[in-house]
Amino acid sequence: MYKTKYILNSSSKVTKIVKTLKKNFAITEEKQFKLKYFLYDSFDFLLLKNGLAVFQNSKELNLVNLQSDENIASFSNQEKTDIIQITSILDTEFRRILTEFVAPRVLIKKINVEEIRKLYNIVNKDEKTVLRLCVSEFLANGFEGKYIKLIPIRGYNSVFKKASQFVEQFEENLYFNTIAHTVLYAANINPDDYSSKFFVNFEGNESIHYALTKILDQSFKIIRKNYLGVIDDIDIEFLHQFRVNLRRSRSALSLLPEVYDEKFVKQFGNSLKKIADKTSRLRDLDVFIFDKDKLFNLIPNELAEGLEPLVGYFENERVDEFSKLHKYLSSSKYKQEFTKWEKTLIKNGKKIARGSRADENVKEYASEILLYEFNRIIKLGKMVKPKSNDEKFHDVRKECKKLRYLLEFFITLFEPTQMKIFIFSLKKLQDVLGVFNDVSVQRENLYNLLNSNIKIVKENRKLSAAIGGAISTLQNIQIEKRNQFFESFDNFSNKKNIKLAKELFGEN
Amino acid sequence: MKTIALYSIKGGVGKTAGCVNLAHLASLQNKKVLIIDLDPQGSTSFYLRIKPHKKFSSEKFLGGDSSKFIRGTDYENLDLLPADFSFRYFDLELDKFKKSTERLKKQLNQFVGEYDLVFLDCPPNITLLSENIFNVADIVLLPLVPTPLSEHAFNMLIKFFDQQGIKKKKLKVYYSMFEKRKKLHLETVKKFMGNKYFLNNFIPYLAEIEYMGSYREPVTAKKINSRGSKHFIQLWDEVNKLI
Numbered sequence: 001m002y003k004t005k006y007i008l009n010s011s012s013k014v015t016k017i018v019k020t021l022k023k024n025f026a027i028t029e030e031k032q033f034k035l036k037y038f039l040y041d042s043f044d045f046l047l048l049k050n051g052l053a054v055f056q057n058s059k060e061l062n063l064v065n066l067q068s069d070e071n072i073a074s075f076s077n078q079e080k081t082d083i084i085q086i087t088s089i090l091d092t093e094f095r096r097i098l099t100e101f102v103a104p105r106v107l108i109k110k111i112n113v114e115e116i117r118k119l120y121n122i123v124n125k126d127e128k129t130v131l132r133l134c135v136s137e138f139l140a141n142g143f144e145g146k147y148i149k150l151i152p153i154r155g156y157n158s159v160f161k162k163a164s165q166f167v168e169q170f171e172e173n174l175y176f177n178t179i180a181h182t183v184l185y186a187a188n189i190n191p192d193d194y195s196s197k198f199f200v201n202f203e204g205n206e207s208i209h210y211a212l213t214k215i216l217d218q219s220f221k222i223i224r225k226n227y228l229g230v231i232d233d234i235d236i237e238f239l240h241q242f243r244v245n246l247r248r249s250r251s252a253l254s255l256l257p258e259v260y261d262e263k264f265v266k267q268f269g270n271s272l273k274k275i276a277d278k279t280s281r282l283r284d285l286d287v288f289i290f291d292k293d294k295l296f297n298l299i300p301n302e303l304a305e306g307l308e309p310l311v312g313y314f315e316n317e318r319v320d321e322f323s324k325l326h327k328y329l330s331s332s333k334y335k336q337e338f339t340k341w342e343k344t345l346i347k348n349g350k351k352i353a354r355g356s357r358a359d360e361n362v363k364e365y366a367s368e369i370l371l372y373e374f375n376r377i378i379k380l381g382k383m384v385k386p387k388s389n390d391e392k393f394h395d396v397r398k399e400c401k402k403l404r405y406l407l408e409f410f411i412t413l414f415e416p417t418q419m420k421i422f423i424f425s426l427k428k429l430q431d432v433l434g435v436f437n438d439v440s441v442q443r444e445n446l447y448n449l450l451n452s453n454i455k456i457v458k459e460n461r462k463l464s465a466a467i468g469g470a471i472s473t474l475q476n477i478q479i480e481k482r483n484q485f486f487e488s489f490d491n492f493s494n495k496k497n498i499k500l501a502k503e504l505f506g507e508n
Numbered sequence: 509m510k511t512i513a514l515y516s517i518k519g520g521v522g523k524t525a526g527c528v529n530l531a532h533l534a535s536l537q538n539k540k541v542l543i544i545d546l547d548p549q550g551s552t553s554f555y556l557r558i559k560p561h562k563k564f565s566s567e568k569f570l571g572g573d574s575s576k577f578i579r580g581t582d583y584e585n586l587d588l589l590p591a592d593f594s595f596r597y598f599d600l601e602l603d604k605f606k607k608s609t610e611r612l613k614k615q616l617n618q619f620v621g622e623y624d625l626v627f628l629d630c631p632p633n634i635t636l637l638s639e640n641i642f643n644v645a646d647i648v649l650l651p652l653v654p655t656p657l658s659e660h661a662f663n664m665l666i667k668f669f670d671q672q673g674i675k676k677k678k679l680k681v682y683y684s685m686f687e688k689r690k691k692l693h694l695e696t697v698k699k700f701m702g703n704k705y706f707l708n709n710f711i712p713y714l715a716e717i718e719y720m721g722s723y724r725e726p727v728t729a730k731k732i733n734s735r736g737s738k739h740f741i742q743l744w745d746e747v748n749k750l751i
Contacts, residue, residue: 126557127557128557128558153579155561155577155580156579156580
């Protein structure tokens with residue numbers, strides 16, 4: 001079965017295409033109608049990337065499989081808000097399908113479309129419709145567009161093929177497989193534009209000074225991309241990515257010593273730390289509120305309900321905390337500070353005061369520092385014993401994180417297959433240590449909460465019992481991860497991996 | 509997937525008109541519907557302006573993957589597997605199979621998942637194919653012109669179901685081409701009043717239905733507000749509740 005095609009083109013060309021088809025086929029005009037709809041997606045177009053789309057018309061939300069162009073589920077909804085919380089979609093089937101594949105927290109109105117569609121039938125000598133033709137004039141977020149859509153009829157593929165050939169005679173056509181991609185293109189929205197993925201490419205002949213500036217510039221671009229999402233409080237993912245890139249920038253400054261002048265590094269680092277500190281509490285609250293089910297699942301059912309008042313308490317705190325952050329990020333003080341650093345990186349990167357190793361070759365510098373970091377993990381890891389305190393595990397985790405950042409920065413400088421194997425072994429170790437850390441932090445937070453003067457904790461026995469239950473389960477998980485550490489570390493520090501690290505980073 | 513067979517031993521009773529209109533109404537309710545035209549005369553295929561693929565035959569239909577021979581109609585959600593003239597050899601073809609009365613059931617299994625409803629437009633006879641149809645159908649819809657001859661045909665069918673051990677509860681009868689002004693029709697209707705196999709709704713004799721052969725569209729598509737359409741809508745509502 002051939003797939004429907006959307007051909008986006010200029011108005012005059014669309015008219016010509018229709019004329020050509022009219023000359024070569026028997027065409028009857030069926031109907032013309034107006035329609036208005038909105039396209040929703042997650043902040044990073046997760047739905048579209050998974051072959052799904054959510055359209056809102058005057059009456060309902062429709063979840064469409066873009067591959068088959070079929071409506072999978074509908075939910076009666078007449079409110080056309082800019083943001084739809086997934087929890088507000090009460091239709092269980094709609095929600096189930098949406099969350100099974102993609103699991104966005106919120107849907108954001110991406111595009112507003114007004115369309116006039118004309119439908120034509122291409123008929124055979126029995127006047128049977130053998131192909132449908134849809135010609136549309138539309139406004140997508142105010143941008144004018146016009147498309148032609150050929151809709152094949154089952155069993156009449158040869159007509160579809162022939163009509164497609166006529167259309168393809170016209171040069172500069174743009175072909176899309178779905179209406180969502182068509183209108184997004186017309187509105188100048190590229191779903192791939194939003195990506196918090198960090199990537200920098202080096203040839204190997206650059207200086208480390210140039211490389212560090214490029215790394216920071218890339219991180220700053222991602223921070224900038226997430227800024228509006230944070231202050232509009234659209235999805236907690238924006239704040240998370242905002243913070244990840246602040247941390248990445250700080251790590252780059254500290255992990256690559258003597259590249260910039262020490263005074264500059266200190267100033268820049270302090271400035272980034274100040275911004276990061278302002279976001280910390282909100283992120284903690286986000287993790288608690290949005291991952292609360294994980295915490296609830298740690299406790300027996302009879303105790304779990306005791307945690308409910310705490311959720312309400314933290315939700316209220318989140319409102320205040322967000323308001324504080326919004327005020328800070330909207331202030332001219334923040335904007336001036338951020339723009340100052342941004343400008344330094346983009347326009348005056350070359351002029352950043354140089355440290356003593358600034359002119360070293362990026363690959364040589366990176367190799368040395370990567371190998372140093374690898375050896376440090378091996379050394380610290382070997383010092384961890386089954387009875388070591390938590391700090392020893394944390395020390396290894398921190399070094400692993402540093403190595404991971406370094407690998408992200410310089411990945412393009414080394415042999416890709418070997419790097420993939422090396423990163424994989426590190427990732428496995430980090431997975432164990434990551435859970436160990438999360439559980440440890442969570443335990444500490446809950447313990448502090450239990451000993452705090454917060455009224456609802458002090459006066460609510462059920463809540464105290466629930467917190468106690470959670471701490472106990474977390475402790476068991478932590479013990480489990482302690483035991484798993486030794487196996488993961490053995491894999492990471494085996495002879496093969498040490499040899500691989502030496503091959504990659506230069507010590508033969 | 510449910511299967512509804514429009515069946516009658518007698519020809520010219522409005523079987524094809526019933527099949528096309530009921531299937532069209534089902535497709536309007538967002539159900540994925542397939543009509544299989546089993547009658548070599550190909551009346552359903554004619555009504556829907558569809559010709560079969562040159563390579564299609566009764567042998568292909570009973571022996572392999574028929575989905576590539578399905579054609580889309582002019583109506584959304586409604587497809588047709590058109591009849592081929594070779595369908596007159598159905599019984600000969602069926603006889604070649606070990607479980608010859610279950611062959612159609614096996615073949616229809618390939619459409620499970622793709623269609624919600626399959627309508628079978630059956631040829632007017634009582635043969636090995638008919639047994640296949642009775643075995644696979646969830647509902648056997650029998651259009652009956654209220655005359656003594658049709659009454660006789662109905663009684664024959666009941667007897668046949670009994671003999672073959674086919675569940676009679678799947679048999680549902682509706683009056684077709686009913687004319688109130690005809691005394692004979694009224695007498696027959698009266699006779700069967702309250703019979704458990706008979707549906708409450710009927711299709712009257714109407715020129716607009718007879719003209720379907722001329723405009724080659726379901727009356728429910730051509731004139732949705734017409735009298736004929738209203739009767740088909742009422743009949744479909746009643747049948748739909750039985751599914």
